[in-house]
Amino acid sequence: MENLPRGLPAPPPPGAAALPPGTYAGQVVLVTGGGTGLGKAIATEFARLGADLVIASRRAEQLEAARRELAAVPGAGRVAAAACDIRDPERVAEVFDAAEAALGLPDVLVNNAAANFPSPAEDLSPNAWRAVVDITLTGTWFMTREFGRRHLAAGTPGSIVNIGASYAWTGGPGFSHSAAAKAGVKSLVETLAVEWGPYGIQINGLVPGLFPHADMTEDIRGGLERAAPGARDARQPALRVGAPHELGWAATFLASPYARFVTGHTLVVDGANWQRRSVVAPEVVPVREQLGRGPFGG
Ligand SMILES: CCCCCCCC(=O)SCCNC(=O)CCNC(=O)[C@H](O)C(C)(C)COP(=O)(O)OP(=O)(O)OC[C@H]1O[C@@H](n2cnc3c(N)ncnc32)[C@H](O)[C@@H]1OP(=O)(O)O
Ligand SMILES: NC(=O)c1ccc[n+]([C@@H]2O[C@H](COP(=O)([O-])OP(=O)(O)OC[C@H]3O[C@@H](n4cnc5c(N)ncnc54)[C@H](OP(=O)(O)O)[C@@H]3O)[C@@H](O)[C@H]2O)c1
Numbered sequence: 646m647e648n649l650p651r652g653l654p655a656p657p658p659p660g661a662a663a664l665p666p667g668t669y670a671g672q673v674v675l676v677t678g679g680g681t682g683l684g685k686a687i688a689t690e691f692a693r694l695g696a697d698l699v700i701a702s703r704r705a706e707q708l709e710a711a712r713r714e715l716a717a718v719p720g721a722g723r724v725a726a727a728a729c730d731i732r733d734p735e736r737v738a739e740v741f742d743a744a745e746a747a748l749g750l751p752d753v754l755v756n757n758a759a760a761n762f763p764s765p766a767e768d769l770s771p772n773a774w775r776a777v778v779d780i781t782l783t784g785t786w787f788m789t790r791e792f793g794r795r796h797l798a799a800g801t802p803g804s805i806v807n808i809g810a811s812y813a814w815t816g817g818p819g820f821s822h823s824a825a826a827k828a829g830v831k832s833l834v835e836t837l838a839v840e841w842g843p844y845g846i847q848i849n850g851l852v853p854g855l856f857p858h859a860d861m862t863e864d865i866r867g868g869l870e871r872a873a874p875g876a877r878d879a880r881q882p883a884l885r886v887g888a889p890h891e892l893g894w895a896a897t898f899l900a901s902p903y904a905r906f907v908t909g910h911t912l913v914v915d916g917a918n919w920q921r922r923s924v925v926a927p928e929v930v931p932v933r934e935q936l937g938r939g940p941f942g943g
Contacts, residue, residue, distance in 0.1 A: 652884025656891050662693050663894035670695035675751040678702050678758030680711035681860035690893030692721035699744045701729040731758055731784030741791050753900045754792045756785040757808040762864040765932045766821040767941055774822050781826035802845030804900040807834055809852040811919035819932045831911055838909030847908040849899045854915020856887040883916025
């Protein structure tokens with residue numbers, strides 16, 4: 646047979662579960678940004694395994710539509726939705742109060758909500774920087790703090806999964822705010838795994854590579870013509886993009902009893918795209934040019 650590069654094989658289709666049925670039965674899983682995109686894909690896999698779910702983000706209408714979809718997933722437990730801006734620590738506490746009253750203290754927290762848009766660093770206003778860092782890093786911290794304090798007080802174990810980005814390691818030209826925030830999120834994983842491990846609280850990071858989905862903001866979708874989940878993409882070593890349910894499987898594994906000794910780790914699910922280097926590097930194109938911006942101050 647001719648040895649042509651075919652890329653990494655496609656995963657099993659959506660609907661297949663990576664863990665035994667009922668792995669999360671009786672467990673409450675809180676997913677921020679669980680009403681759209683990758684957060685919804687992650688919530689779907691927890692639902693398939695029997696979890697009770699809380700999804701939290703700002704837009705109530707979209708959350709309610711997602712809540713109904715998630716409740717219809719075969720095997721799903723109860724599903725609640727809570728409108729919340731994770732930048733507001735008081736509202737975050739109220740969401741935990743409501744979750745505890747309705748379903749019980751969440752056993753698993755998935756910090757998936759984030760904010761991002763491409764921009765040359767020098768064009769960012771102070772408020773633009775703040776919006777991205779406050780949502781992506783500080784919001785993640787407010788959720789994590791609330792989850793940790795409640796489990797420490799109750800003496801119960803818990804598991805946290807923080808969704809990251811590979812530019813936490815590499816820097817992210819065109820995304821200085823988001824890359825700095827995601828580096829902070831990765832650092833929290835490493836710090837808190839040690840601080841809270843003795844109390845039974847596990848925390849890991851999960852980094853998606855390119856996972857296109859219908860909810861992507863226009864800014865992020867950009868020139869992505871290769872936008873179908875799992876579509877062929879000659880620009881990646883895998884020769885394809887990720888399918889959102891593959892990320893969901895990884896999240897359900899990291900928070901499961903089968904990964905109890907895994908903590909402080911960040912798992913990258915990106916077909917090795919972040920490690921890609923060319924033998925001969927392509928010419929440098931300044932970020933302003935890549936984003937079609939004219940000269941600074943011009
Ligand atoms: C290699 C790895 C790749 C990794 C890719 C990672 C992919 C992701 O992170 S995807 C997640 C993307 N999803 C989202 O961003 C959804 C949520 N986003 C949002 O709500 C908005 O985009 C966001 C971030 C502006 C936050 O909203 P909000 O707090 O309501 O901010 P808002 O008041 O509208 O704007 C705040 C400031 O940002 C500025 N701003 C908003 N959009 C832009 C933009 N596109 N360019 C420059 N500035 C902007 C505003 O002008 C404002 O600043 P100022 O007051 O000085 O005018
Ligand atoms: N898609 C990719 O290829 C990719 C690659 C690398 C990393 N990621 C990471 O994956 C995660 C999910 O991204 P996505 O692609 O699924 O993007 P998305 O659909 O835009 O999801 C972002 C979610 O966060 C919520 N959110 C934003 N600001 C919030 C706030 N202040 N308070 C509460 N919720 C807020 C949004 O809901 P509201 O607007 O209603 O609040 C939305 O549900 C993010 O952490 C992102 O950085 C994605």
